[in-house]
Amino acid sequence: MQTSASCQVQRQFDKVNAIIEKHEGKVTNLIAILQEIQAEYRYLPEEVLTYVATALHIPPATVYGVATFYTQFSLKPKGKYVIKVCDGTACHVRGSEKLRYLIRDKLGIDEVKDTTDDLKFTLETVSCIGACGLAPVVTVNDHEVHGEMTPEALAVVVDQLLFRERSEESTEQTQQKQDERKDIGKEGCRSC
Amino acid sequence: MLKSHHDLQALTADVRQALGQQKVRALVCAGTGCIANGSLRVYERLKELISARGILVDLDVACDACHPRHSHSSTVSPHAGGPTTPNAVGVATSGCHGFCQMGPLVRVEPRGILYVRVKPEDAEEIVDKTLIEGRVIERLLYRDPVTGRVTPTEESVPFYRRQVRVVLANCGRIDPEDIRESIASGGYHAIAKALEEMTPEEVIEIVSRSGLRGRGGAGFLTGRKWTFARAVKSAKKYVICNGDEGDPGAFMDRSVMEGDPHKVIEGLMIAAYAVGAGEGFIYVRAEYPVAVTRLRKAVEQAREHGLLGRDILGSSFSFDVTIKEGAGAFVCGEETALISSIQGKRGMPSPKPPYPAVSGLFGEPTVINNVETLANLPSIILKGPDWFKSYGTPDSAGTKTFALAGQVANTGLVEVPMGLPLRDLIFEIGGGIRSGKRFKAVQIGGPSGGCLGEGQLDVPMDYESLAKVGAMVGSGGMVVMDEDSCMVEVARFFMKFTQNESCGKCVPCREGTKQMLALLTKITAGKGTKEDLDLLEELALTVKDGALCGLGKTAPNPVLTTLKYFRDEYEAHVIERRCPAGVCKALQIYSIDPEKCRGCTLCARVCPVGAITGERARSHRIDPSKCIKCNACIEKCRFEAIRKG
Numbered sequence: 001m002q003t004s005a006s007c008q009v010q011r012q013f014d015k016v017n018a019i020i021e022k023h024e025g026k027v028t029n030l031i032a033i034l035q036e037i038q039a040e041y042r043y044l045p046e047e048v049l050t051y052v053a054t055a056l057h058i059p060p061a062t063v064y065g066v067a068t069f070y071t072q073f074s075l076k077p078k079g080k081y082v083i084k085v086c087d088g089t090a091c092h093v094r095g096s097e098k099l100r101y102l103i104r105d106k107l108g109i110d111e112v113k114d115t116t117d118d119l120k121f122t123l124e125t126v127s128c129i130g131a132c133g134l135a136p137v138v139t140v141n142d143h144e145v146h147g148e149m150t151p152e153a154l155a156v157v158v159d160q161l162l163f164r165e166r167s168e169e170s171t172e173q174t175q176q177k178q179d180e181r182k183d184i185g186k187e188g189c190r191s192c
Numbered sequence: 193m194l195k196s197h198h199d200l201q202a203l204t205a206d207v208r209q210a211l212g213q214q215k216v217r218a219l220v221c222a223g224t225g226c227i228a229n230g231s232l233r234v235y236e237r238l239k240e241l242i243s244a245r246g247i248l249v250d251l252d253v254a255c256d257a258c259h260p261r262h263s264h265s266s267t268v269s270p271h272a273g274g275p276t277t278p279n280a281v282g283v284a285t286s287g288c289h290g291f292c293q294m295g296p297l298v299r300v301e302p303r304g305i306l307y308v309r310v311k312p313e314d315a316e317e318i319v320d321k322t323l324i325e326g327r328v329i330e331r332l333l334y335r336d337p338v339t340g341r342v343t344p345t346e347e348s349v350p351f352y353r354r355q356v357r358v359v360l361a362n363c364g365r366i367d368p369e370d371i372r373e374s375i376a377s378g379g380y381h382a383i384a385k386a387l388e389e390m391t392p393e394e395v396i397e398i399v400s401r402s403g404l405r406g407r408g409g410a411g412f413l414t415g416r417k418w419t420f421a422r423a424v425k426s427a428k429k430y431v432i433c434n435g436d437e438g439d440p441g442a443f444m445d446r447s448v449m450e451g452d453p454h455k456v457i458e459g460l461m462i463a464a465y466a467v468g469a470g471e472g473f474i475y476v477r478a479e480y481p482v483a484v485t486r487l488r489k490a491v492e493q494a495r496e497h498g499l500l501g502r503d504i505l506g507s508s509f510s511f512d513v514t515i516k517e518g519a520g521a522f523v524c525g526e527e528t529a530l531i532s533s534i535q536g537k538r539g540m541p542s543p544k545p546p547y548p549a550v551s552g553l554f555g556e557p558t559v560i561n562n563v564e565t566l567a568n569l570p571s572i573i574l575k576g577p578d579w580f581k582s583y584g585t586p587d588s589a590g591t592k593t594f595a596l597a598g599q600v601a602n603t604g605l606v607e608v609p610m611g612l613p614l615r616d617l618i619f620e621i622g623g624g625i626r627s628g629k630r631f632k633a634v635q636i637g638g639p640s641g642g643c644l645g646e647g648q649l650d651v652p653m654d655y656e657s658l659a660k661v662g663a664m665v666g667s668g669g670m671v672v673m674d675e676d677s678c679m680v681e682v683a684r685f686f687m688k689f690t691q692n693e694s695c696g697k698c699v700p701c702r703e704g705t706k707q708m709l710a711l712l713t714k715i716t717a718g719k720g721t722k723e724d725l726d727l728l729e730e731l732a733l734t735v736k737d738g739a740l741c742g743l744g745k746t747a748p749n750p751v752l753t754t755l756k757y758f759r760d761e762y763e764a765h766v767i768e769r770r771c772p773a774g775v776c777k778a779l780q781i782y783s784i785d786p787e788k789c790r791g792c793t794l795c796a797r798v799c800p801v802g803a804i805t806g807e808r809a810r811s812h813r814i815d816p817s818k819c820i821k822c823n824a825c826i827e828k829c830r831f832e833a834i835r836k837g
Contacts (some may be wrong), residue, residue, distance in 0.1 A: 089602075105800055127438070133596075
């Protein structure tokens with residue numbers, strides 16, 4: 001019989017299980033499995049790595065070895081928006097460095113601490129995203145590509161992101177408040 | 193399902209006929225560069241307008257062999273008068289046209305009109321004037337910055353004029369997400385020909401005679417590589433397409449995978465048939481999401497059409513392809529490391545021999561070819577080795593794609609016959625240096641290549657000539673630098689990259705790159721000595737000789753070439769404690785000349801760290817403790833009031 005605790009663990013790893021199953025539990029698909037897990041969690045939590053190792057019948061050290069070898073993987077939680085500043089040769093000679101400084105300054109992060117405390121933003125430096133014709137390039141969550149960036153133009157991009165985030169937050173809060181109000185409505189005001 | 197060469201030809205004729213019904217066709221570039229500039233919005237708007245005008249003709253041919261033919265095309269609205277209407281217009285997204293700088297690009301067929309920097313607002317004018325009335329909109333054409341003249345067609349733009357497009361022939365001309373367009377432009381005809389008319393040995397013979405060499409870097413003869421793999425007796429063999437284009441500054445393979453994925457798949461099929469492999473992998477960098485999506489789609493479509501799977505086109509050749517995504521490791525471009533990564537392990541290289549041709553993926557004989565090498569194969573099979581050899585030099589046959597980037601006026605992707613002098617590429621095709629500055633150096637071949645200066649500009653770009661001057665063709669990345677680049681800092685930049693990417697397996701690379709980086713950092717920090725230069729050179733040569741894999745062996749190239757061609761700059765750093773280009777920050781302090789400053793506040797506004805303060809109309813000051821010496825203020829100041837030194 002399963003205890004309720006183990007049920008909970010089971011539920012927690014449901015998504016991981018589905019990913020492993022999709023890749024037929026093959027060790028050769030370890031990289032793809034970790035990529036999908038990271039897409040789900042935004043990073044690779046330690047307990048998940050151990051879980052994957054057990055599921056694939058390989059030592060945790062092997063999984064950890066792969067997770068730390070490739071730059072794409074992160075063992076630390078990443079922000080909701082991952083801003084990548086390309087520092088390939090073309091971007092480098094066209095001044096990508098000042099772009100990094102600008103973002104760090106705007107988000108209050110530094111070389112060591114690359115994610116904001118509220119887990120909204122992460123700054124990454126990537127070696128080349130292959131859009132050298134538009135150097136210097138900055139991407140947001142991979143799909144939003146900004147080419148021929150200058151500090152002024154990037155400042156606008158970052159401000160827009162901050163604005164988007166704030167307005168989403170306030171919509172959520174309003175939503176919450178409305179929900180609360182509805183709850184109050186349902187239960188009736190206790191003081192009356 | 194296409195069951196024979198004949199089926200393929202029938203489908204080709206059908207699609208060509210359907211395409212012929214589109215009297216005019218607009219192709220909107222959907223390469224990563226143009227997408228970043230908003231090309232997809234241009235496409236949506238064009239499509240919307242063309243539909244609204246009732247003149248849109250969709251390419252809607254049912255493949256008889258696959259599905260029973262349904263209505264020939266969902267096509268034209270009744271008012272437009274059917275597909276024969278003179279205004280029947282097609283619109284599609286295409287792969288990279290190469291001229292990324294001028295994006296979003298729109299090409300209008302059949303006249304080859306090229307519109308540059310097109311915005312969604314321009315769509316209406318394009319539809320009404322060009323697509324319907326056939327008139328050219330002059331303001332959207334490319335204007336030659338030197339002569340000031342407009343160039344009416346893509347082919348007449350100086351950037352394209354000297355190019356010979358073999359690998360990139362279809363990039364920008366077809367919709368990469370539609371296998372039928374690829375087939376209509378000759379896709380899969382080479383593998384069909386090979387399966388029908390040639391034995392694997394004959395295929396190898398043709399490729400050997402063509403003199404095709406690996407386009408990924410080292411330039412090993414493709415035919416010879418295949419001969420080794422063919423000779424090994426084994427029940428299972430593999431072919432791998434190396435799409436792990438990790439060199440910073442290179443994007444040729446990305447453009448080919450995005451712009452013509454079927455050509456890559458066909459090339460891999462030819463390789464597989466030649467060496468006797470039944471399974472193939474395409475290993476793509478995860479940094480190329482568009483390429484991954486298009487390749488996956490292409491593989492699916494090829495399977496649906498029976499071009500991948502069992503008994504392809506009625507022959508006894510069976511083959512299938514799996515797409516594998518990398519996870520960000522430069523060393524995985526090295527073949528043994530790539531094999532390790534496909535097996536789900538850390539991508540670390542192993543000593544050769546045994547070569548992958550003997551013992552590769554899962555211990556079986558494996559051939560690994562670069563994307564561009566594979567994309568050359570269909571043309572070689574269809575047009576013959578002599579045609580291929582008519583381009584290039586005797587030892588380096590054919591064409592090569594280069595990614596032109598950096599401080600050059602026209603950036604983008606070019607394909608030229610091998611052996612073209614560097615000068616022609618940079619100054620004719622590339623249009624020279626931007627904003628009238630002086631040429632200083634060109635970095636070829638990424639972190640494995642070298643930096644060449646003014647004195648090497650007449651070197652022909654072929655494998656041997658470039659190797660002689662210490663650089664290499666590499667994958668073809670070419671970053672041009674002007675007088676504002678410090679060559680010591682550039683060497684340090686590359687060393688930082690290779691040191692970071694070194695997998696740590698062998699001592700020369702692991703320790704050597706670290707020590708070289710430390711020395712270069714010391715020099716750029718203004719603390720270097722003359723002896724450091726000798727030590728740096730000695731270390732570089734040791735790593736070159738002793739490292740295990742290609743990454744380590746070539747890592748010292750940027751250092752060695754800059755030491756050779758730009759030694760005076762190193763000496764200025766260690767003897768005079770001066771950075772001639774004004775890049776090395778430790779060697780300079782920024783200040784504002786109070787006489788010249790008018791207090792316009794522009795510098796204070798662009799300073800990314802808020803180091804500049806001052807009141808409007810009063811002279812400003814730079815706080816040296818905050819200043820990161822990024823040069824942003826100097827670039828903005830209209831009064832030349834900011835000095836460094």
